[in-house]
Each structure stands twice: as structure tokens, then as C-alpha cells.
Amino acid sequence: MKLHHVLESQQFTVPLLMELFDRTRVMEKIVARGGTRDWENKVMTTLFYKPSTRTRMSFESAMYRLGGKVLATEQAQEFSSEVEGEQLEDTIRIVADYCDLIVLRHHEAGGARRAAAVSGVPVFNAGDGAGGQHPTQALLDLYTIYNECKKLDGLSVALIGALDQGRTARSLAYLLGKFDRTKLYFIAPPEMQVKQDILEHLEQHNVVYELASSTDKIIENVDVVYQTRIDRARLHGSEIDLTSYNIDKTVLRRLRSNAIIMHPLPRSVEIASDVDGDPRAAYFRQTRNGLFVRMALLTMVFEKE
Amino acid sequence: MKLHHVLESQQFTVPLLMELFDRTRVMEKIVARGGTRDWENKVMTTLFYKPSTRTRMSFESAMYRLGGKVLATEQAQEFSSEVEGEQLEDTIRIVADYCDLIVLRHHEAGGARRAAAVSGVPVFNAGDGAGGQHPTQALLDLYTIYNECKKLDGLSVALIGALDQGRTARSLAYLLGKFDRTKLYFIAPPEMQVKQDILEHLEQHNVVYELASSTDKIIENVDVVYQTRIDRARLHGSEIDLTSYNIDKTVLRRLRSNAIIMHPLPRSVEIASDVDGDPRAAYFRQTRNGLFVRMALLTMVFEKE
Amino acid sequence: MKLHHVLESQQFTVPLLMELFDRTRVMEKIVARGGTRDWENKVMTTLFYKPSTRTRMSFESAMYRLGGKVLATEQAQEFSSEVEGEQLEDTIRIVADYCDLIVLRHHEAGGARRAAAVSGVPVFNAGDGAGGQHPTQALLDLYTIYNECKKLDGLSVALIGALDQGRTARSLAYLLGKFDRTKLYFIAPPEMQVKQDILEHLEQHNVVYELASSTDKIIENVDVVYQTRIDRARLHGSEIDLTSYNIDKTVLRRLRSNAIIMHPLPRSVEIASDVDGDPRAAYFRQTRNGLFVRMALLTMVFEKE
Numbered sequence: 035m036k037l038h039h040v041l042e043s044q045q046f047t048v049p050l051l052m053e054l055f056d057r058t059r060v061m062e063k064i065v066a067r068g069g070t071r072d073w074e075n076k077v078m079t080t081l082f083y084k085p086s087t088r089t090r091m092s093f094e095s096a097m098y099r100l101g102g103k104v105l106a107t108e109q110a111q112e113f114s115s116e117v118e119g120e121q122l123e124d125t126i127r128i129v130a131d132y133c134d135l136i137v138l139r140h141h142e143a144g145g146a147r148r149a150a151a152v153s154g155v156p157v158f159n160a161g162d163g164a165g166g167q168h169p170t171q172a173l174l175d176l177y178t179i180y181n182e183c184k185k186l187d188g189l190s191v192a193l194i195g196a197l198d199q200g201r202t203a204r205s206l207a208y209l210l211g212k213f214d215r216t217k218l219y220f221i222a223p224p225e226m227q228v229k230q231d232i233l234e235h236l237e238q239h240n241v242v243y244e245l246a247s248s249t250d251k252i253i254e255n256v257d258v259v260y261q262t263r264i265d266r267a268r269l270h271g272s273e274i275d276l277t278s279y280n281i282d283k284t285v286l287r288r289l290r291s292n293a294i295i296m297h298p299l300p301r302s303v304e305i306a307s308d309v310d311g312d313p314r315a316a317y318f319r320q321t322r323n324g325l326f327v328r329m330a331l332l333t334m335v336f337e338k339e
Numbered sequence: 340m341k342l343h344h345v346l347e348s349q350q351f352t353v354p355l356l357m358e359l360f361d362r363t364r365v366m367e368k369i370v371a372r373g374g375t376r377d378w379e380n381k382v383m384t385t386l387f388y389k390p391s392t393r394t395r396m397s398f399e400s401a402m403y404r405l406g407g408k409v410l411a412t413e414q415a416q417e418f419s420s421e422v423e424g425e426q427l428e429d430t431i432r433i434v435a436d437y438c439d440l441i442v443l444r445h446h447e448a449g450g451a452r453r454a455a456a457v458s459g460v461p462v463f464n465a466g467d468g469a470g471g472q473h474p475t476q477a478l479l480d481l482y483t484i485y486n487e488c489k490k491l492d493g494l495s496v497a498l499i500g501a502l503d504q505g506r507t508a509r510s511l512a513y514l515l516g517k518f519d520r521t522k523l524y525f526i527a528p529p530e531m532q533v534k535q536d537i538l539e540h541l542e543q544h545n546v547v548y549e550l551a552s553s554t555d556k557i558i559e560n561v562d563v564v565y566q567t568r569i570d571r572a573r574l575h576g577s578e579i580d581l582t583s584y585n586i587d588k589t590v591l592r593r594l595r596s597n598a599i600i601m602h603p604l605p606r607s608v609e610i611a612s613d614v615d616g617d618p619r620a621a622y623f624r625q626t627r628n629g630l631f632v633r634m635a636l637l638t639m640v641f642e643k644e
Numbered sequence: 645m646k647l648h649h650v651l652e653s654q655q656f657t658v659p660l661l662m663e664l665f666d667r668t669r670v671m672e673k674i675v676a677r678g679g680t681r682d683w684e685n686k687v688m689t690t691l692f693y694k695p696s697t698r699t700r701m702s703f704e705s706a707m708y709r710l711g712g713k714v715l716a717t718e719q720a721q722e723f724s725s726e727v728e729g730e731q732l733e734d735t736i737r738i739v740a741d742y743c744d745l746i747v748l749r750h751h752e753a754g755g756a757r758r759a760a761a762v763s764g765v766p767v768f769n770a771g772d773g774a775g776g777q778h779p780t781q782a783l784l785d786l787y788t789i790y791n792e793c794k795k796l797d798g799l800s801v802a803l804i805g806a807l808d809q810g811r812t813a814r815s816l817a818y819l820l821g822k823f824d825r826t827k828l829y830f831i832a833p834p835e836m837q838v839k840q841d842i843l844e845h846l847e848q849h850n851v852v853y854e855l856a857s858s859t860d861k862i863i864e865n866v867d868v869v870y871q872t873r874i875d876r877a878r879l880h881g882s883e884i885d886l887t888s889y890n891i892d893k894t895v896l897r898r899l900r901s902n903a904i905i906m907h908p909l910p911r912s913v914e915i916a917s918d919v920d921g922d923p924r925a926a927y928f929r930q931t932r933n934g935l936f937v938r939m940a941l942l943t944m945v946f947e948k949e
Contacts, residue, residue: 068685069685069687071684071685074376075373075374075376077400077403077404079396085719085722087717087719087720087722087723088723088735088738088739090717091689091715091717091739091742092742094715094742095687095715095742095743098687098713098715099687103403105396105399105400105403107392107395107396108719109390109392109413110392112390112392113392113393113605116605117568117605117606117607120605120606120607121612123612124604124605124606125393125605127623128393128604128623128626129393129396131623131626131627131630132396132397132399132400132630133400263727299734299738300723300726300727300730300734300735301727301730301734302727302730307731307733318737318738318741321738321741322741325741325742379681380678380679380681382679382705382708382709384701408708410701410704410705410708412697412700412701414695414697414718415697417695417697418697418698418910421910422873422910422911422912425910425911425912426917428917429909429910429911430698430910432928433698433909433928433931434698434701436928436931436932436935437701437702437704437705437935438705
């Protein structure tokens with residue numbers, strides 16, 4: 035299927051997701067046998083306007099396992115500071131001549147779309163602003179659920195954390211809404227509950243959801259717990275007690291035996307480290323899946339050229 | 340022809356320039372078919388004492404398209420801050436052992452020459468200080484003129500901007516002076532006009548030039564308009580109106596149909612974005628040529644070893 | 645012999661050192677003929693919590709000469725600042741999935757050991773804190789002595805500088821103590837003399853040593869002078885005159901004709917630049933050996949996998 039720019043998770047139809055996940059499984063095998071040299075003449079640029087070393091390294095590792103080469107900067111912000119009125123568009127036009135694909139991390143929502151409009155090569159959005167998208171994270175999250183639960187229909191998923199700001203949880207909710215009989219639980223302190231726009235979207239697509247301020251009577255019934263981090267800076271002067279949202283050994287005992295715990299990482303205190311050894315703790319498998327999903331996306335784009 | 344260090348544009352004789360440009364054309368074809376692996380055992384270091392991400396990426400992309408590998412730092416300044424009295428010479432001696440070629444960006448004029456004096460491998464000057472040289476920029480500028488105008492003799496070229504500080508415009512003037520019947524127009528506010536040293540050089544080489552403070556009666560008669568940026572910080576408290584130096588649709592109408600507009604980029608307001616679509620706007624082709632020229636230089640050096 | 649993590653110089657037995665040095669010699673030949681592609685499917689990460697560009701580049705060059713690929717960051721500190729309570733352990737678990745080996749520079753003593761405890765891939769310690777270890781530096785120092793003096797038994801070695809803080813001198817002393825009839829001279833201002841722990845270690849292993857505050861009657865009798873840098877900031881308000889510890893032409897005249905002068909570099913004023921041309925000045929050969937020793941370590945680890 036056709037794939038060029040990767041700008042937002044909504045652009046992925048269910049058939050395209052299934053093709054991506056089939057390829058992702060192949061990539062897992064390719065990495066296990068030491069990678070390939072098939073794409074050794076390809077050059078990928080990681081053009082980051084702010085550092086995000088984990089994301090950058092995941093993309094770069096994906097490119098290396100495919101045999102390719104990497105141009106990198108985490109200081110692209112320098113471009114803007116250097117010249118008053120410097121346009122992202124000019125930078126993209128120039129950088130596109132140096133490579134076969136641009137992975138862009140920009141600080142403004144819509145940055146990836148503006149880049150794609152002028153780029154001579156495919157653009158992958160690796161995060162564009164707090165209100166923006168980070169589609170490859172959502173794709174690796176969905177792949178992880180698929181790989182762990184062996185299905186994407188009929189799943190109950192609890193999303194926990196500062197859901198008003200959580201880009202990853204929002205994007206995942208959009209993607210899960212594409213599948214049949216999904217049930218979503220948004221669990222957050224009331225002042226950090228998920229925003230109206232996403233609820234409207236879910237209603238339009240007949241996705242069943244529930245809002246809650248506690249994990250009680252929910253967490254024991256879900257297939258997936260998607261935990262996220264709450265920025266402590268938001269709690270200053272607040273009465274909110276976050277410890278009830280943490281996942282620890284006590285919560286583990288309430289979880290189904292075949293449920294999984296996910297987290298986009300990095301984590302702070304919201305998942306206790308003694309949870310790591312439990313087989314249901316899927317968050318390190320999840321980050322590893324990021325490598326395979328990104329490899330799969332890269333091959334889909336390179337093959338179409 | 341022999342090529343080892345690339346330190347300043349003046350070192351290039353006309354025959355060497357012609358060899359370089361012949362090779363540059365070959366590189367264009369090599370990139371079009373996906374690059375080569377001929378130089379896969381070569382390692383190039385980009386040793387930058389201050390960030391210049393576009394220049395760095397252009398060199399690194401050139402090396403990748405040749406199949407080679409890249410060691411990179413934009414924080415070489417750290418070397419100097421780490422140790423009182425740390426010598427550039429010691430750093431070069433060490434780094435030369437790690438690679439086959441050093442691309443150096445230094446903050447002091449003469450830095451590249453000092454490096455070349457002790458380096459065990461070829462040194463390419465990627466800019467050394469405000470008063471220094473940036474020869475590969477001048478070479479790609481000249482190649483662009485050659486490629487667009489199909490000749491280098493008998494050309495009329497208008498250089499516009501803060502010419503007292505503009506390293507690129509100065510270097511290009513030197514190179515153009517090597518060709519027959521060149522006519523140069525230096526167009527700048529009087530307080531930013533080109534300095535005496537370059538005018539003396541041109542007189543010694545019998546190059547015809549003219550100084551002007553306006554594009555009137557000039558811009559309609561030239562083959563090449565070389566626009567550069569004027570740092571707004573220089574205008575504080577000044578009466579200078581720079582808008583008359585800008586290139587926009589109005590100026591386009593005055594230009595010859597076969598003239599070209601160049602700019603070393605990045606630009607600010609001095610070329611309006613609605614000029615970009617005009618076929619005479621050559622500045623994005625110009626940056627792309629940087630890739631091919633740098634590839635050609637690298638092969639010339641690697642082949643001689 | 646078995647090699648997985650490289651955490652501290654003490655882990656190297658004499659037979660392991662000898663295997664390493666045999667391989668190092670082979671690497672020298674491999675580099676002379678342009679490197680190898682044997683390890684082109686391997687990815688090494690340089691995960692640096694603080695910049696150390698020379699060390700990083702030495703490792704990366706070693707990897708490139710073996711044909712491999714490199715993921716790099718000198719801004720890993722960002723990981724810790726991003727999330728309150730972020731654990732080195734989590735970062736290592738994630739990064740280990742992206743690569744085949746992690747070269748870690750951490751700011752806390754013991755960081756490399758903590759990383760190794762959770763890493764899915766080998767960890768090389770490239771320096772962990774002021775009181776920590778930097779084993780590859782100690783190994784390249786020892787290899788240099790072996791290569792220059794053609795033996796490791798019965799050597800007299802003078803270590804000069806701020807020995808209380810000098811990690812490199814301390815580590816080298818440990819390694820030299822493994823060989824027969826080593827005689828060590830610790831030459832430093834009394835307030836900067838080597839610490840008790842290392843002297844106790846040497847006594848336990850029956851290594852003969854002597855403390856001195858001057859090079860008099862010592863420097864003319866040693867095989868190796870290991871000079872180190874004294875941080876000038878430590879001298880504020882102090883009466884210490886360091887010039888007597890410097891090595892210059894006068895000192896050269898007192899040295900044995902077959903002695904060698906070493907320095908971990910970078911240097912400040914403690915070795916005069918007119919010493920560089922003397923054949924006994926081994927410090928640039930020493931840094932070059934770092935490349936070969938690191939290549940040898942990498943192959944030892946990759947072959948065991």
C-alpha cells in the first residue's frame with residue numbers, strides 16, 4: 035500500500051496497519067539475524083529542533099539495522115536563532131537534498147505538515163509540539179497490544195495519567211477507536227481528565243468509553259493498562275494525591291493474569307521498579323517494538339520510491 | 340591534478356577548477372543512481388568549533404553518498420575550554436589519527452592553515468572566522484554559475500549586501516577574477532561597501548568592477564545577481580533603508596530572462612518567498628550543488644593518497 | 645578468553661592483557677590496509693552523560709575501522725533532567741535494545757557497574773566519575789609501554805602530577821603492579837600526593853614504590869615518565885611552584901636515551917611543545933594506540949557473542 039509521509043496516526047487505515055504489523059514481524063526476524071544491507075545506499079536525516087535522544091536513537095538504530103546511513107542534529111533550533119525570520123520551509127528544502135528521508139522533531143504543532151508540503155523526500159513526524167502528533171509512538175503502542183494480546187478487537191483498555199496533556203494516550207485512543215468493540219477507560223484526576231475533542235471523536239465513531247478518577251472496579255477488568263507520567267510541576271499547591279494512580283505490587287494482584295502494563299517511558303514513580311519482573315510488565319518490550327515498527331515504516335517508504 | 344588540503348579558494352587554478360567541475364558533473368550522476376560504495380573504508384571527521392549544521396550536513400551527506408563514514412562534533416570548542424592553553428595543533432594531531440580527512444570549522448582566521456601544518460591527513464577549511472575563508476562555498480557558487488550560465492568568461496555579476504563582512508561574496512569575487520572579461524558590481528549601502536583589499540586585488544588582476552549604492556541601471560544588465568543577507572543587528576540607530584536592496588517580484592521584472600539569482604542561504608527578508616517559483620531563482624539548486632562539489636573534492640583527495 | 649563487560653582495569657589478568665595486546669598488533673595492520681568490513685552488522689552506542697569528544701571519537705573510529713555503525717549522544721544527561729527520578733537502569737535497558745554494545749561515560753563512580761547489571765549487551769566503561777575508572781585509557785597506556793619498551797617486567801616508572809586526583813595515573817599503577825619487579829615513583833607536590841588506598845594495594849601485591857616531591861635523582865633512572873596535568877584552579881592562593889614538574893628540553897637532557905615520555909592528553913604547559921620532536925616523546929603514539937586497543941577490545945567482545 036502507498037506510504038510516503040508519516041504525519042499523524044489517523045492517516046493509517048486498518049488494512050495499512052495490518053500491512054505495517056506484518057512487516058514489523060519480519061523486521062523482528064531480520065534484527066535477530068543481524069540486520070540487512072538492503073538499504074545501504076539510503077541516507078536518513080534526524081532533524082530535531084529539540085533533543086529527544088531516545089526517539090532519535092530508535093529511528094537511527096532502525097536505519098542502521100536496514101544497512102542505511104544517518105545524518106543527525108538535535109540542534110536544528112540553531113537554524114531559527116541564526117537568522118531572523120528563517121523559515122522551516124527553507125531548511126527542509128535544503129536538507130531534503132542531502133538525504134532520502136527526513137525524521138523531524140519540531141516544537142510547533144503542524145511543523146511536520148508544513149515540512150511535508152515542501153520536502154522533496156518523505157517526512158516522518160517524530161513529535162511536533164505539545165498539542166501535536168507523534169504517530170510512530172502510537173503505532174508502536176498499537177503493535178505492542180496486538181503482539182501481546184494477539185488481537186485488536188474487543189479489547190478493554192485503561193489509560194491512566196495526565197490525560198489532558200498526554201499526547202501518547204490521546205493518539206492511542208484514536209487508533210484503538212478504529213477497531214470493533216473497543217472499550218476505553220480514561221482514569222485521571224478530574225482536573226487532568228482527557229479533553230472534549232477526543233471524546234467527541236470517539237462518540238462519532240461509536241467507541242464506548244468511561245471517565246473515572248480512580249482505578250477501582252476498572253483495573254481488574256481490563257486487558258491493557260496504559261500508564262503515563264504526570265509532570266510533578268503541575269502539582270504545586272495542589273491537593274491531588276497521585277499515589278493512588280501508581281502501579282505497584284498491590285495493583286499487580288488486582289490485574290488479570292493475561293493483562294499487560296504499558297508505558298511510553300521514561301517513567302518516574304508511577305510504576306514501581308519491583309513491577310518490572312512481572313511477565314505482564316510489557317513496557318520494555320514496547321520500546322523494543324519501536325525499533326521494529328520504525329524499520330517497517332522505513333522499508334514501506336523506501337520500496338515505494 | 341594534485342589536491343591535498345583545501346584551505347582557501349585562491350589555491351584553485353583555472354585548470355584545477357575545470358577538473359573539479361568535470362568531476363562534479365560525474366557526482367551528480369552518481370547521486371542520481373543512489374551513490375557509490377567506492378570509499379566505504381574512508382572515515383571523515385567534521386571537527387566544528389562552532390555549529391554550522393547546514394555546512395556540516397552537506398559534507399557528511401557527500402561522504403555518505405561516496406560510501407564513507409563520519410566522525411562528528413559541533414562542540415570542539417569544548418577542547419579549548421577544558422584545558423587552559425590547549426592547542427588546536429594537539430587536537431588536530433590526535434584527531435588525524437582517527438580518520439582519513441578532517442573538515443574543520445574554526446573560529447579564528449588562519450585556523451585551517453595552522454591545522455594543515457601539523458595534520459597527518461588532508462584538512463578541508465569549512466570556514467575559519469569572520470575574516471577567514473570558506474572555500475567550498477566559493478567553489479559551489481562558481482560551479483552554480485558555470486552550470487547555469489554555461490560559461491565563466493565574460494559574465495556580469497552583481498554582488499549585493501553587507502559586502503564589508505560578506506565572506507562568501509568576497510571569495511566569489513576572487514574566483515570570478517580568474518576568468519576573462521568578468522565585470523563585477525558591488526552594490527551595498529556606502530557604510531557596508533566591499534573593502535579596499537579586494538578592490539586592490541581585482542585591479543592587480545585587471546578585473547573591471549564598479550561600486551554602487553543602488554541596483555538601478557545595474558540589475559537589468561547582469562547575468563548573475565548574488566544576493567546576501569544583512570545582519571539586522573547592524574542597523575540599530577542607523578538611517579539605512581535596506582528594503583531597496585531586497586529582491587521581489589518587482590525586481591524580477593527588471594531582470595534579464597536568462598539571468599540567475601543566487602544566495603548562500605539562509606535568507607531572511609532579502610529575497611521574497613514568491614520569487615522562489617521563478618526559474619531564475621537558482622539558490623536551492625546552488626545549495627544542492629554544494630553536495631556534488633564536496634563529493635568531487637573528496638574523491639580528488641582520496642584518489643591522490 | 646572470555647570478555648563481556650569492560651568495567652575496570654583490575655578485571656584484566658596478565659594472560660588476558662597479553663591476548664589483548666596480540667590482537668592490538670593485528671588491529672594496527674588492519675588499519676594500515678584500510679580497515680575491515682567484518683563487523684558491518686554491529687551497532688555500538690556511545691552514551692555519554694558528559695562530553696568527552698576525544699574518547700568518544702576514539703571509540704567511534706575504532707568501530708568504523710571494524711566496519712560497524714555508531715549511535716551517539718553526548719547529551720545523555722538530558723535523560724536525567726527530563727524526568728525526576730529517572731533511572732540510569734531504565735535508560736540502559738532501552739538503549740541496549742538499539743545496539744550490540746554500549747560505551748558509557750557517566751558522571752558517578754559506579755555508573756558503569758550499575759549499567760552492566762541490567763544491560764542486555766556488553767557495557768564498556770569510558771569513565772565514570774572523578775573517583776571512578778577509565779579502563780581503556782589504562783589499557784592503552786600499558787600497551788604503549790609494552791610496545792615502546794618491548795617488555796612489562798622490571799620497569800621503573802615515574803608518575804608525575806596531581807596524583808591524588810589523577811584517575812589515569814592511579815589505574816596505570818594498578819596495572820603495572822601485576823608485573824614482576826615494577827618500581828613506581830610517585831612525584832607530586834605533597835598536598836597532591838597519591839592516596840593511601842593505592843599504596844596499600846601496592847604493598848599487598850609487593851610492588852616497590854617511592855614517594856617524592858621532586859624529579860631530582862629519579863627522572864634520570866626511569867624507563868617511563870608518565871606526566872599528567874595539574875588543574876590550575878587548584879593553585880589559587882597556594883605557594884606551590886609547579887614549573888619544577890614540567891618537562892622541557894632541560895629535562896630531556898637528563899632522561900635516558902631509551903626512556904619514553906607519556907601523557908594522557910590534553911596537555912597544558914606541563915610538557916613544552918619543543919619536546920614533541922624528540923623520539924622519546926611517545927604521547928601522540930600513545931593516543932593512536934587507543935584506537936588499536938579499542939578495536940581489539942571490540943573484536944574480543946563481538947567474537948564471544
